[in-house]
Amino acid sequence: MTLSIWRFVLSVEAIGFGRFQWKLSMLTGVAWMADAMEMMLLSIVTPQLRCEWRLSSWKVAFITAIVFIGMMVSSSLWGNISDKYGRKLCLILCMLWTLHYGLLSAFAPVYSWILVLRCLVGFGLGGAPQSVTLYTEFLPIKSRGISIILLGVFWALGAVFEVLLAMVVMPTLGWKWLLAFSTFPLVVFAASCCWLPESARFDVLRGREDKALDTLKYIAAANGSSVPTGRLIANTQTERGRIRDLFIPEYRKTTLLVWLIWFCNAFSYYGIVLLTTELFQSGSAFFIFHSKTIIECNLECNYLTIHDYVDLLWTTLAEFPGILVTLWMIDRIGRKKSMAICFLLFSVSILPLYACTHRAVLTVFIFIARACITGGWQVAYVYTPEVFPTATRAIGIGTGSGMARVGALITPFIAQVLLKSSVYLTLSVYLICCLLGTVASLVLPMETTGRSLQESTQSTMEPKNMERPHGSETAESSSNTCP
Numbered sequence: 001m002t003l004s005i006w007r008f009v010l011s012v013e014a015i016g017f018g019r020f021q022w023k024l025s026m027l028t029g030v031a032w033m034a035d036a037m038e039m040m041l042l043s044i045v046t047p048q049l050r051c052e053w054r055l056s057s058w059k060v061a062f063i064t065a066i067v068f069i070g071m072m073v074s075s076s077l078w079g080n081i082s083d084k085y086g087r088k089l090c091l092i093l094c095m096l097w098t099l100h101y102g103l104l105s106a107f108a109p110v111y112s113w114i115l116v117l118r119c120l121v122g123f124g125l126g127g128a129p130q131s132v133t134l135y136t137e138f139l140p141i142k143s144r145g146i147s148i149i150l151l152g153v154f155w156a157l158g159a160v161f162e163v164l165l166a167m168v169v170m171p172t173l174g175w176k177w178l179l180a181f182s183t184f185p186l187v188v189f190a191a192s193c194c195w196l197p198e199s200a201r202f203d204v205l206r207g208r209e210d211k212a213l214d215t216l217k218y219i220a221a222a223n224g225s226s227v228p229t230g231r232l233i234a235n236t237q238t239e240r241g242r243i244r245d246l247f248i249p250e251y252r253k254t255t256l257l258v259w260l261i262w263f264c265n266a267f268s269y270y271g272i273v274l275l276t277t278e279l280f281q282s283g284s285a286f287f288i289f290h291s292k293t294i295i296e297c298n299l300e301c302n303y304l305t306i307h308d309y310v311d312l313l314w315t316t317l318a319e320f321p322g323i324l325v326t327l328w329m330i331d332r333i334g335r336k337k338s339m340a341i342c343f344l345l346f347s348v349s350i351l352p353l354y355a356c357t358h359r360a361v362l363t364v365f366i367f368i369a370r371a372c373i374t375g376g377w378q379v380a381y382v383y384t385p386e387v388f389p390t391a392t393r394a395i396g397i398g399t400g401s402g403m404a405r406v407g408a409l410i411t412p413f414i415a416q417v418l419l420k421s422s423v424y425l426t427l428s429v430y431l432i433c434c435l436l437g438t439v440a441s442l443v444l445p446m447e448t449t450g451r452s453l454q455e456s457t458q459s460t461m462e463p464k465n466m467e468r469p470h471g472s473e474t475a476e477s478s479s480n481t482c483p
Helices: 003-015 019-052 057-085 087-105 111-125 130-136 141-169 175-181 184-195 200-205 209-223 243-247 252-282 306-316 319-330 335-355 359-387 390-421 423-442 472-477
Strands: 287-289 295-297
Touching (some): 003 209, 019 057, 019 087, 019 111, 019 141, 019 175, 019 184, 019 209, 019 252, 019 306, 057 087, 057 130, 057 252, 057 390, 087 111, 087 184, 130 141, 130 359, 130 390, 141 175, 141 306, 141 319, 141 359, 200 209, 200 390, 243 252, 252 306, 252 359, 252 390, 306 359, 319 359, 335 423, 359 390, 390 423
8 A cells, every 4th residue: 555545544533523524414314214214104104005006916017117227237337436426426416316206206197107217216226325335434443343334224224214104104194195295315315415525545546635634524523533744645536437347356255255145135124124024014923724624824915003003013123123233243353253243143034933822922923034135234334445446346245235135036935925825935035035045144253343444446455453663653743745
């Protein structure tokens, strides 16, 4: 790593975590909350539309799938925009796009229109993970893991708020008003985005060292600290945001494993979310005994009741303990083991659901499963920007998010269609998927805990302790420029 990069790293570490990062946490958190609400409402609106429009299981599943098609198509595109033109521009554009089509979808008169407009909403949401890219690049090493995990609290708050909003809106005003009210965090973001700064790391990489230094001075002033003396010289890399850079020998294995982990996370997370409302709506936890004492699960079309919303709220609250447990693990045992444990515990918690058991027991194990998969996905959001350099960080997250949307695209047809044929086969698919995720997490070639972020594809990752030869820092501080 060149001395110029060391200058930047030392500056970020010297400035530390303070008022600026708290403010940035709130703004990027609002974007994360908006993403969660738009996703959570799918599990609430689709059962309503199934009954109101008399839709088949395939049509219901396609309402969810079309959102993920939009996200899958756009995730890499937004990542490329972020790496080439800036994290700030990318995030603002995708959030405003989502707000526009989110509001329009509330006026959808027929099934075909809801498909088109929700697909466009999904296209905008494909850029939401870039909020993590921007946020990561302003964090010192010690605060990075915990801060990104805590950003997941906003996701959990968004999911919980969506359920509470549905409890109030759905029985009285209906699903169209729920779609409209769910855009509220996007309105807050749109009103506040003028403050959002561009990543100083990105400015360094594209040769705008003066702008990067101004950003660092602004952060230092907000945090009550100071930037180390000296002039920042950029280590420019013009080729940024190229997917092929993810497949150079150094990153090929990591890229493929990270993609698999994102796929498994999204497939299992949205699967358990959709399964929750499907099982609650159908009354599948109650046994129906036929003359031959055969037990089967009853899968009828019923509108969600207040009791269903309360149980859905309980399972959604599982995201908070999932985040808390992950906070405890992530720096103690590392990113890889944390993801592996979360996948494995999800698989274990799926096993009791094979019994088609009482509703209270069903709720408890869904709660545990959702807590585990939430924690695992949050760790993936920490690991991915740490393992890829600045030149490909956004495209790395973007393509990972794209693979996640492939999983999310498939899962409605498992959780909402295959479930009608076999509850046991459906659960087996999720069980096997998370066991694959466990193995993929353990065989990742690099552990990123305690390491500095890489800046370019030519840089190598620094050792965990980030120590330099004696006297080198002093020599650098006494110079006005970095060679």
